[in-house]
Amino acid sequence: MGLLKIILIxxxxxxxxxxxxxxxxxxxxxxxxxxxxxKFGGQFGGFQNPNQQREQQKQKEGETVIDKMPNTKRSSKEKVGxxxxxxEID
Structure with a gap:
């Protein structure tokens, strides 16, 4: 009887x-x-969430906006080689 109960459960x-x-x-x-x-829409610039749309509307056409300043501490004076x-030998 116990085995039958277990099978039914x-x-x-x-x-x-x-x-x-x-x-x-x-x-x-x-x-x-x-x-x-x-997730993918944000990465590929597809559909935007409402916050991004508001920010985009604040910008005027032709206006240049810099989101991040480049790192100016780079120096090309490093000796690479x-x-x-x-x-050429013919």
Whole structure:
């Protein structure tokens, strides 16, 4: 009798999980797709969120905006190597 109870509980859980997954899987897929769209849309300049649209509207056409100043501490005086003259031999 105990073995039969265990088998029935396992079958009930299995079919219950199947029914619930059919109900909630589309919602989960939509949620994941929406999150992926937000993530990739920001990277590729696709759809913008409302905050980005407001910032873009504040800028006038033809106006130049610098978001980040370049690092000015670079120096090209670093010695990379030595220049060696060479002759072509025919």
């Amino acid at each position: 396992i079958l009930l859980v299995y079919y219950g999980f199947k029914v619930l997954s059919r109900l909630f899987a589309p919602l989960l897929v939509r949620f994941v797709a929406k999150k992926a769209e937000e 030595e220049y060696i003259d060479y002759e």
